[in-house]
Amino acid sequence: MAIYQKHIECMPRQEIKKLQSERLVWQVKRMYENVELFRQRMDEKGLKPEDIKGVEDLSKLPFSYKQDLRDYYPYGLFAVPMKEIKRVHASSGTTGKQIVVGYTQKDLEMWADCMARQISATGGDENSFVQISYGYGLFTGGLGAHDGATRIGATVIPTSSGNTQRQIQTMVDFGSTILCCTPSYAMYLGEAIEEMGVKDKLKLKAGIFGAEPWTEDMRAAIEEKLGIKAYDVYGLSEIMGPGVSYECEEQKGMHVNEDMFIPEIIDPDTGEVLPEGESGELVFTTITKEGFPLIRYRTRDICSLNYEQCKCGRTFVRMNKPTGRSDDMLIIRGVNVFPSQIEEVLLRIGGDVTPNYQIIVGRENNTDTLDVQVEMSDKIFADDVKSIELVERKIKDQIRSVLGLGAKVTLVAPKTIQRSEGKAKRVIDTRKLH
Amino acid sequence: MLIKQVSVFLENKSGKLSEIISILGENHIDISALSMADTADYGVLRLIVDNPEKAEKVLKQQEIIVKVTNVIGVAINDGPGDLAKILKILKDNSLSVEYMYACVGKIENSALVVMKNNDPEKALDILSKEHVPTFDVKDIYRV
Numbered sequence: 159m160a161i162y163q164k165h166i167e168c169m170p171r172q173e174i175k176k177l178q179s180e181r182l183v184w185q186v187k188r189m190y191e192n193v194e195l196f197r198q199r200m201d202e203k204g205l206k207p208e209d210i211k212g213v214e215d216l217s218k219l220p221f222s223y224k225q226d227l228r229d230y231y232p233y234g235l236f237a238v239p240m241k242e243i244k245r246v247h248a249s250s251g252t253t254g255k256q257i258v259v260g261y262t263q264k265d266l267e268m269w270a271d272c273m274a275r276q277i278s279a280t281g282g283d284e285n286s287f288v289q290i291s292y293g294y295g296l297f298t299g300g301l302g303a304h305d306g307a308t309r310i311g312a313t314v315i316p317t318s319s320g321n322t323q324r325q326i327q328t329m330v331d332f333g334s335t336i337l338c339c340t341p342s343y344a345m346y347l348g349e350a351i352e353e354m355g356v357k358d359k360l361k362l363k364a365g366i367f368g369a370e371p372w373t374e375d376m377r378a379a380i381e382e383k384l385g386i387k388a389y390d391v392y393g394l395s396e397i398m399g400p401g402v403s404y405e406c407e408e409q410k411g412m413h414v415n416e417d418m419f420i421p422e423i424i425d426p427d428t429g430e431v432l433p434e435g436e437s438g439e440l441v442f443t444t445i446t447k448e449g450f451p452l453i454r455y456r457t458r459d460i461c462s463l464n465y466e467q468c469k470c471g472r473t474f475v476r477m478n479k480p481t482g483r484s485d486d487m488l489i490i491r492g493v494n495v496f497p498s499q500i501e502e503v504l505l506r507i508g509g510d511v512t513p514n515y516q517i518i519v520g521r522e523n524n525t526d527t528l529d530v531q532v533e534m535s536d537k538i539f540a541d542d543v544k545s546i547e548l549v550e551r552k553i554k555d556q557i558r559s560v561l562g563l564g565a566k567v568t569l570v571a572p573k574t575i576q577r578s579e580g581k582a583k584r585v586i587d588t589r590k591l592h
Numbered sequence: 593m594l595i596k597q598v599s600v601f602l603e604n605k606s607g608k609l610s611e612i613i614s615i616l617g618e619n620h621i622d623i624s625a626l627s628m629a630d631t632a633d634y635g636v637l638r639l640i641v642d643n644p645e646k647a648e649k650v651l652k653q654q655e656i657i658v659k660v661t662n663v664i665g666v667a668i669n670d671g672p673g674d675l676a677k678i679l680k681i682l683k684d685n686s687l688s689v690e691y692m693y694a695c696v697g698k699i700e701n702s703a704l705v706v707m708k709n710n711d712p713e714k715a716l717d718i719l720s721k722e723h724v725p726t727f728d729v730k731d732i733y734r735v
Contacts, residue, residue, distance in 0.1 A: 534601045534634075534657045535657065536657060536658075536659070539599075539601050539657045539658075539659050540599075540636075540659065541597065541599035541636060541638060541659055541661045541708070542629065542636065542690055542691060542708070543629045543630075543631055543636055544690075546634075546636070547631070568633050568634075569601075569633070569634060570603055570633075570634075571601060571602075571603040571608075571634075571656075571657070572655050572656075572657060573655055574603065
């Protein structure tokens with residue numbers, strides 16, 4: 159498979175380190191000048207930009223957190239005047255309020271490079287037909303993949319998400335060769351293709367799947383159903399969007415775009431950097447981003463880094479699939495969900511009293527399911543079913559409006575939700591994704 | 593006179609109904625009417641008992657969700673078309689019936705019906721003006 163920017167992707171490790179050092183020094187200096195929160199945190203640690211001379215000083219720098227994006231919502235952490243911000247994207251935050259990220263023209267181009275590297279690693283080029291079935295909009299998936307496919311010169315088929323029958327018809331008629339979507343949607347498409355009996359009419363060769371956790375078993379099933387090679391892509395809006403790291407044909411971990419992002423693995427409890435190869439929380443520093451840069455951002459994803467030279471020739475470090483989270487965030491149908499968001503909805507419905515609740519996440523027919531069980535209380539109960547159903551519908555509607563996700567809401571009798579040592583177990587995830 | 597109806601939240605699990613009824617029996621509470629409204633996941637059990645205050649107290653002690661609401665008891669002539677007449681009176685006075693169910697026992701030749709209206713006080717008032725006999729819990733036990 160072709161390597162899109164060989165001079166960068168296969169750069170000797172020493173040179174990567176040198177490049178990262180230069181860029182880190184530049185980033186720290188300009189952020190100290192332009193981002194109030196970063197300056198405050200540096201001052202609290204008694205650090206000046208001059209103290210950071212290279213990547214070896216990275217661990218001295220203060221962490222940044224998802225909460226910062228809420229506190230400085232919407233534009234408080236941007237490092238350039240708004241006239242230089244050419245696009246914003248958003249995703250859900252921890253408590254209902256969305257978080258906003260911004261990109262300069264140069265940021266958008268670098269992001270396109272990230273995704274172009276990914277598409278190239280799957281065999282894509284200007285002869286490819288790239289069907290993008292991620293949602294277009296504030297979510298980074300759709301436009302991120304779109305810009306990467308455009309950058310590589312492919313024919314872009316921007317179907318966005320939904321309408322499975324038409325997706326498949328398009329795939330067949332337009333001759334899509336690369337599919338970008340979430341892994342669960344790929345599974346769903348695969349099953350629908352089997353039912354329609356059109357597998358042999360497909361020209362698909364590869365798929366780029368991300369935005370939610372998936373297993374090696376799922377990979378095998380998708381590859382079989384769609385007759386393709388399935389590649390894993392990693393990203394998060396705070397850092398860039400899809401393409402922060404990408405899989406090559408070896409399918410043994412995702413190469414981090416180290417010319418733009420420096421990854422670290424830390425102990426989530428102590429914040430200490432862990433020895434090479436150990437599993438811990440993934441932390442990123444964006445060293446080229448102009449609009450919305452972050453230093454030592456805590457992703458809360460648990461994984462490890464592999465610095466061994468990859469057979470594909472790329473020298474970029476590989477991260478394995480995240481094996482869990484160091485917070486309570488769930489990824490349901492590609493949407494980031496914090497239990498606190500659901501709690502807030504219930505608090506409003508219960509009249510300032512949070513009823514006991516439990517969130518049950520499962521997977522049926524390869525689609526995530528979200529069940530919210532709420533213990534009945536005096537406040538909610540009525541003598542007629544109509545009023546109770548109205549409460550259920552209200553909870554459902556509000557969950558949909560906060561998360562953008564459909565949930566099944568069931569009212570259960572008091573004291574029926576399982577408790578462990580007096581504390582209710584809030585989340586049960588039966589998906590076994592790791 | 594308004595009747596105090598005791599409603600209980602019932603999860604759709606076997607043994608739940610018998611549990612509630614047993615608690616009432618152990619506390620010597622007599623049931624004279626009951627109805628169940630059910631969905632796939634839960635039910636609402638509505639009861640007319642001789643001592644609603646006591647019923648509410650003993651059920652709440654068992655951490656069962658209880659609500660007491662006002663309903664009316666209507667004694668209907670036990671003949672064809674008699675219920676229709678009463679429903680028409682209510683309708684003509686813009687009163688709706690949210691639900692109704694029959695009571696165990698009779699008063700003379702009347703069937704006893706428990707009825708929940710959007711405005712129970714007004715319903716009681718209208719029916720007495722129209723000379724439709726209503727009853728309360730005490731009357732039932734006279735049969």
